[in-house]
Amino acid sequence: MIFRETGLDGAFVLEMEPHADERGFFARAWCRREFEAKGLDTSIAQTSVSFNTAKGTLRGMHFQLPPHDEVKLVRCTAGAIWDVIIDLRPASPSYLRWEGFELTRENRRQLYIPKGFAHGFQTLADATEVHYQISEFYAPGASSGFRHDDPAFAIRWPLPVAVISERDRTWPDFAGARETAALPGT
Numbered sequence: 001m002i003f004r005e006t007g008l009d010g011a012f013v014l015e016m017e018p019h020a021d022e023r024g025f026f027a028r029a030w031c032r033r034e035f036e037a038k039g040l041d042t043s044i045a046q047t048s049v050s051f052n053t054a055k056g057t058l059r060g061m062h063f064q065l066p067p068h069d070e071v072k073l074v075r076c077t078a079g080a081i082w083d084v085i086i087d088l089r090p091a092s093p094s095y096l097r098w099e100g101f102e103l104t105r106e107n108r109r110q111l112y113i114p115k116g117f118a119h120g121f122q123t124l125a126d127a128t129e130v131h132y133q134i135s136e137f138y139a140p141g142a143s144s145g146f147r148h149d150d151p152a153f154a155i156r157w158p159l160p161v162a163v164i165s166e167r168d169r170t171w172p173d174f175a176g177a178r179e180t181a182a183l184p185g186t
Helices: 032-037 174-179
Strands: 002-005 012-015 019-021 022-028 046-052 057-065 073-080 079-088 098-104 110-113 118-122 128-134 144-146
Touching: 057 079, 073 079, 073 098, 073 118, 079 110, 079 128, 098 110
Parallel strands: none
Antiparallel strands: 002 012, 012 110, 019 022, 046 128, 057 118, 057 144, 073 110, 073 128, 079 098, 079 118
């Protein structure tokens, strides 16, 4: 596996190293030893799948509050997404910065998202499926987020939003979440 650092402290884009022959290829998608060698969290409590019917669907921006904050390894297994993460860790050198990454079935890239990050994505194709490996069990009472169009971040989404849940549309903005201490590290 190839680990590529992003501009956000502790986040990585992972690329597989396929071994091809006449049948196709074989590649490792996760290896505890390689993750440990990079100092990354190797805990996996659950695996989840998100299926999204329509192009332009937006999910986010989500995170779990401590002590239920989680590491995610995200991969698009069908279709394509614009995957966005925001560093919410006050002590981080990349605090409050965001980056977006195109993850597709074809490029097979994965995104390693450390604890203390908000995460969201927009589908770039119909019938898009996203696979998650998550370090912690989901704790509904620790689930939090803020709006995808929050002016504090000015995220540049590639498409108009076609589908969004009521919950994602009505999250507070970042300033409101900060005031109520509904953020990691506050």
